[in-house]
Amino acid sequence: MKEMQTHKAKVDHLLTPDEIRRIRKKLHINQKEAAEYFGGGVNGFSRYERGETPPPKALSGLFILLDENPKQIETLKKHL
Numbered sequence: 419m420k421e422m423q424t425h426k427a428k429v430d431h432l433l434t435p436d437e438i439r440r441i442r443k444k445l446h447i448n449q450k451e452a453a454e455y456f457g458g459g460v461n462g463f464s465r466y467e468r469g470e471t472p473p474p475k476a477l478s479g480l481f482i483l484l485d486e487n488p489k490q491i492e493t494l495k496k497h498l
Contacts, residue, residue, distance in 0.1 A: 420469030432478040435469040441485045442467075455494060456480065 424434045433441070442452050442463070449463040456477055458466070465471040473481075484490055 423469035423472060426472060430472065430475075432472055432475060433481055435467050438463075438473060438478075438481060439467045441481045445484060445488055445491045447491070455491075455498060 420435055424436070426432075428434065442449070445452075447455070449467075450460050452458075452463045453460045458474070458477065462471065466473045466477075484494075
């Protein structure tokens with residue numbers, strides 16, 4: 419399932435499950451915090467990272483931006 423989702427993510431220009439996990443960890447947030455900041459629920463983030471569900475395109479784009487500038491997570495936290 420994860421392999422299929424990884425391939426589909428690449429075709430659809432979305433982050434792969436492993437990329438989502440890597441960026442979340444780079445931001446030093448757990449799945450619960452990610453759900454609070456970005457929506458989707460804890461189970462949603464777990465499914466994204468296991469490759470059971472593709473991430474929304476907006477979430478994928480935001481994670482790409484945060485991967486390039488991880489300090490911006492602090493700006494996001496201030497506004498939530």
